[in-house]
Amino acid sequence: MKKMTKIATLTTALLMSNMALAAKEEPVKIAILMYGMKAEFVQLMEKAAKEHPAVKDGEAIITVYDGRYDPMVQNNQAETAIQTKTDAIIINPMDYEANIDVVTMANEAKIPVIVTNARLNTDKMTAEVVSDDVLGGYMEAKAVLEKMNCEGNVVIIEGPKGGSGEIQRGEGNDKAIAECGPGKIKVLERKTANWSRAEAMPLMENWLQKHRGKINGVIAQNDEMALGAIEAIKGAGLEVNSFAIAGVDGVSDAIFAVQDGEMVSILQDANAQMQGSIDIAMKSVKGDSYQPKSAIWKQYADQLQWNDGKDQRYQIPWTVVTKENAQQLLDARK
Template structure:
């Protein structure tokens, strides 16, 4: 073998080795969560870390805590772009203000997937969400069914301006409108910002202001429903005398369902996040990418992969019942 042949082989080997290294580089995905305090968001974070591509090292995740501030999320999107994220997943705080994240990602030619909450734009790569109008409708319907469409309700809302508050509110109103006009009265309607701690004093005040008049509590998430339950118990009232519902299927709410204290409509945090990662990976890698999460089999026929090209993936809702509660809790161990 002459000198020139050896040099050519060495050069070829180095090129091949560099190509392998380049191919092995993990896909960098920035995940912008609106906040990290609530259990539901923590379930999403857990699901992200358990995605097969993350566990294998094929994906490098960077999780951002938006601290319940849309401007913080917008700034974090700038950071993700500057640090050369290959894709961005955002769980947005604000329906309007966080459109900037989509705009910035599009300008940087970075795929952006919206998950859990929604944005007032269709310029994202895709969204993996649940139908919040339907979720709000289902929870309100359960409350009104227990009340036989007669009596007084209070509505504890999510953060004003968020898609959850807007769309679940539409669903609440739709269910109320289906009762005979005038048979249901909404005594109070106010935000507790998804917070159990904020819902407790709010409900305490309403119980004092409307003594003996509140029959139902429509809380736009489980944490706020649980805060209302604490307030009712603190007032030495029987929780089972009230019709109460929330949305999310957090662990304490599932236990409250088992105790007969409330209804919860489960929003699948695992499916929303793992689905978002699969869609993001398809956007980065192209049609050769095949989804790795088990959620596509779980929801086959209800939510299909569609080649990773769908503009919107709608994760189904599941009502938590005494029959499925234990199984749902066991899945989180």
């Protein structure tokens, strides 16, 4: 009888051990809240998420939400993710202030939340994986102003009002303009086109008519809007090369435009931002046993340190797109 009891005890212990092991091996569920899915840059982020090694080997399961460019939609999607027992949340926020609610809700549910690409006006997130938008805005404006020899008139096409990209790239734009000196650069117009090529084109068409022959430079806070401005310039029968134009992101059409000498683009690494975010999310859920699997940590080894996945901010470097590196960047997306 005692022998049978020992066997039963060992069987129960073995079963419990196997159950615990199975529980440990359950894939990590990650909800990815994107502000919208229309632009190529966001699609590059989604592609990077699907290609992360932990996702490809089944260690993580991702669910991508389309926020439809509405911060309230993103907040509601965070509620859904929490209710469906997600293990971690990655958010690319639409609004610098309104989407703080996502961090608040995640913290209350004890779910790690990683902010990626854009910023939120809080330090209560688990971590953020971003690029310095003030620096990005400065770099693009500097490229425009250097071509203008720091003299003349510019228009600034802004991102969605209230988003961290519009706020911080705008700061960088203003810093570069100020460095030219008082009265050197006049900003003729400054309005949002909501990151949209389709919205930027008619905006630029109106400005070309209103300020006929007076616009020397176009500072667009992303590439899509710069490309919309280029289409408007061509549609008006003007020479694109007679304007100084720059944008941010390094989307494929902008890289082609760089090759054609039509604009400058500052590459924001969508792959690194998303894959870095997934590594941080996995570390936050699995603990010290998890080691980063993305190649980005080797790619940027001299500028980006893993630090055991415990830093609150990871800053992805910018890359200026040139005719020399353009094809290499395009080939990496195939």
